[in-house]
Every structure is written in structure tokens, then in C-alpha cells.
Amino acid sequence: MAAGTLEIAIQPFGQIAHGPLLAIAAGLERAFGFRADVRESKQLPPTAWMAQRKQYDSTHLILFLESCAKPGDFRILGVCDRDIASPIMTFVFGEAEIDGRFAVLSLHRLRQEVYGMPANDVLFCKRAAKVAIHEIGHTLGLRHCFRSHCVMYPADAVEITDIKTEEFCPSCSEKLKAARTPD
Amino acid sequence: MKSGAANVLIVDDEQIVRVSLENWLKADGHFVSSAASGRDALAVINDKPWDILLLDIKMPKMGGIELLQRVKEIKPDAYVVMMTAYASVESAVDAMKKGAYDYLMKPFEPEELRMIITRIMEKRSLERENLSMKRRIDDESPGFEEIVGECTAMKEVFQLVRDVADTESTVLITGESGTGKELVAKAIHANSVRKYMPFVPVSLGALPETLVESELFGHEKGAFTGAVYAKRGRFELADGGTLFLDEIGDVSPKTQVDLLRVLQERKFTRIGGTAEINSDVRIIAATNRPLKDLVGQGKFRDDLFYRLNVVSIHIPPLRERAGDIILLAHRFLKKYATKTSKPVNAFSNEALDILRKYHWPGNVRELENSIERAFVVVKGDTIKSNHLPFSIQGTEGQVNTESLTEVEKHHIRRVLAEYGWNITQAAKALEIDRVTLYNKIKKYDFKEEV
């Protein structure tokens, strides 16, 4: 398959506004040159709900994505607007299979309102695109990178997401190129 | 990763926890394996030099605390981090008393885990440094005492070995066959921080092409006909240590590509397998062929050549190390005197002369073989010229003053030794029949030396 025709499926879970989804699709196309296709939204699987913590289980969602895959999907990114956490960590913006097919992200903590500030849609969409590029970068084999402007910098707080750019540093770009050269 | 990639083993009975930790740790650049029970964990505990073990406290059958104790019995220095739910803080404290390094309360902040790993990796690297310091103090140059060499060229080799040993650099050793390339590779290993880990040699020239791949990378059960068991390859066996790739100049283009890939990515998959295996090996390669020329002729990949040739050590042929020939001869004299319990302690002057003048195409190995053979025929305490193999005696050899019987006796003995006491072959070489040979063996009272 030629790189140009590869497709990333964006699978929304639950109610999600169109704006951030389009921002994510555009971001992925810019970063990787893949086509991004936004699918019909699906219900969040109730089995992923962690009642005690009032959060959805990100690892569970990743495993669930398998059932949403269509043949030919190169990578699948699940997107939800509810707070997610891995079963062992307090929260995550996203999670991905390294060198795998599936990744998820949550828009919840990317909103200014969550931190008691006035809404800022432009900033919100920028953050969503960065997190999406970061997670899909993982599925292409990239690990965290500690050059602070690189999109692969591990951001555990939005302030860090804002500092980093949506670009890959030269070293990560190199690795990405190598990963995408078909063998 | 901020502080070097760690080899992490996760032990948790819940699949979702294993997967989620794996995703997170791999994202940070670590190498991760996981086990679903204490039993599975113990089965792989010796497979790798694990940097960190992450154990869940609450598991059915063997609980985390019991596993911790078992692990500590096998590997007292292991860094074990316990994971516990809020309800079991007490058992976490108990675990610390039993030797756990730290504990994490679920759910934890990502940064907490990152910090624990950083701290452990810093300690690990400190320990490694201390180990190499200690080594510098308590033994001067392990691995060198075995290597004889007083000439300038060999002294330069020794200096290079010392300089390069403690680095992680890939080394290419060149030199004719039998010059001691493997010995030098071992000396590098023995002087490195990896010295307590395995030194794994593999002779690439001796293996048929079809076996090279499985020998290097291993295979899964059923990967090809005859693969009845899964097998670990040399890259896996050498994990943590040094892999010596001998006769690298002989490998096929296909194997060159395979090797290049592992050297670049430091990971590989077994034949017929899908899991990527990470192996922390230091590579030393050797060749008796002019690799640079092979590159020029397009027979050896230049990218692989440059990867291997980070540091190169050339060992000159024995004929260019005149002074060393006699030193080596005496070293081997002692060695075989001990081994055969023969009271031999000297060479005659003529014998020494022959050794000095010969051009030694087979280098040190040929010299050693010659002396080993001389021990078969020597009587008394001195190795004389006629005890040395004919092949090295040269045309201007001395007049042999032995009687005809003596000569026959020596000759038969040599031939017998040459053919490992295979009577049929020896008789053929001597152009006599087997019965005659048997009779002569009886007459001279020869016995096979073992």
C-alpha cells in the first residue's frame, strides 16, 4: 500500500462536537500525510466504566477499538469527551499501543473550563491535534522524546502540551521515516 | 526515557493492568515483558538482567509478597517495586521490610513511576561504575596474562584493548587466521563492565547459510521443518554480555542485512516469531579477510562495515613479531609439559632456529600445534629439531643423525598422531598394510596418548 492511500480512522465515542474532530483529522493529515476519516460516533462501552473512579478505562477502550476496525484501516484513533484513566494511573490524555494499531485520547482535560478558566476553542483544538499526533506517533513506534518542543514530549499537564509544538524533532522525524519505509 | 532504557518485568494477574503498564512503559522507551503469575515470573527471572520488577501485591496463588521473597533469594540485588491498592498500605510497608525498593499506590501519577524508574536506573549505573572501579583496583589486567606479546605491535594492541574495553564501542579485529583474534576479543570482554555476563562466540564462516539465521536469532517452535523446540539465538544468549562474530567477512548478503538491522535497532525477532526481542549486547567482530577490499568489490555492505569498524584492532602476523615467536614457544612448552607430565623444559638451539626462521602461515595456532606435536615424539628433556613437524623444518634442515630405526619409529609415531590413531588412515599414509603397522606399533611399544 502506498503511503498516500493509508487511512487513519477516527472513531468518536459518545457526544462530541465536530470542531475538535476536524482539528484532529486535519492535524493527522498535516503530520503524517495519511487520509483521516471521521467515523460515525459509537456509544462508550459500559464495560470500560470504572464506577469508583468515575472515569473510563483507557486500556479497555484500546482493546475495544479492535471491534470497531474495518479491514484496511491502517490505524484507529478512538476519541471521547469523558475523563479517561488507565486502570493504574490517575488520568491520561491518551494511550496508545506502541507499534500497534490502536490509540485513544480524551478531550476532557484539554478544555480550559476544566481548570476554571474561560473557554478557548482555538487553544482546545490545537491541544487535541497535538495529543492525536502524539498518540499516532506511538502507534508508529515512536517513544517519548525529551526535546521540549517535540510533539513526542510526554505531557502529563496541559501547560506542557501548550509548550510543545505539533512538529516532530529531527531525530523523531528520522525514526518516523524509517518506520514508514515499507519493507 | 530520561535515564536510559530499563528492562522491566511486570507481574500482575489482571491482563488490563499488564497491557496498560506495558503501553505506558514502552511509550517511555523501556523494554517490557510481563507475567500473569508468580510462577510465570520465576520461569523468566533468569532470562534477562532485569533492571526493575513491578509486582502486584494481591495475586491469587502466589501473592506478591511471597514472590518478592522468592525473587530476592534468587537475585538479592533485584530492584522490586510493589503495586498496591489503597487498602493494603500495610502490606506495602511489610514488602519494604522484606527488601522491596519502593511501592506505588494504585492509581498513581505517571510522574511517580517515572521518578522511581529514574532513581533505580541511576543507582544501577552507579553500581556498574563502582564495579568497574573496583575491578581496576583489585586486578591489573585480567585476560591479559594469557596473551603473550612483548613486541611493540602487540603492546599497541594491548593498549587499544584497555582503551576500548570499558566503552560500548563495536570493535573490528583483523588479522590472519590464528593470530589470536578471539583471544583479544575475550580480553576486551574480560576488561569490560560486562565481564560477569556471557562471552558468546559464533563462527559465521563455519555455518551453512541456512543455519546462520537461526543460530544468530533463534527460532520459534515449528518455524521450519525440524524446529521441534523453540531455540534462543546467540543474540539472546549474549544479552548483557559480548557477542563475538568471528569470520564476519564470510557472511552472505542476506545475513549482512539482518546484522545491520540488529545493529541499528538493537532488537530482532526469532525466526517464525513476531515478538520483538531486545538484546543488550556488545559486538566484537573479527575477520581474516581484507574487509575494506570486499567493500570496494561490493561483496560486503559498506554501511555494515562502518557500523562494525567503529574501533579497529589489527593483529600482525606472527612472522612480523619475531621476538614473540620464542616467547610463545616457551609458553606452549610449559603448557604441554604440564598437560602431558613430560619433564621437557628446553628447546635445542637448532630447534629454536627453525622456529625463528619459519614463516608461520598459520600463525600462533600453527606454532602451538607444532609444539603439541613435538611432545608426542620427544624423549628426554629437550625438544630437538627432528621433533618438530617436517612441514616447518624447511629445505635447509639439519642432517639427521638418528639411525634408520629411530627415524622410522619417529615417523610412524608422527603419522599416528596426525591421524588421531586411525590405523587404516595412518597405514595408507605410510603406504604399508594395517597388519604391518600393528606389528610395528607392538615392536616399538607405542601407546595412544590421550
Ligand SMILES: Nc1ncnc2c1ncn2[C@@H]1O[C@H](COP(=O)(O)OP(=O)(O)OP(=O)(O)O)[C@@H](O)[C@H]1O
Ligand atoms: N599472543 C598469544 N598468546 C598466547 N596464545 C595465543 C596468542 N595468540 C594466539 N594464541 C593461541 O593461538 C590459538 C589461536 O588463536 P585464536 O583462536 O584467538 O586465533 P584467531 O585469530 O581467532 O583464529 P581464526 O581466524 O582462525 O579464528 C589459540 O589457542 C590461542 O590461545
Ligand SMILES: [Zn+2]
Ligand atoms: Zn506518549
Ligand SMILES: [Zn+2]
Ligand atoms: Zn522528538
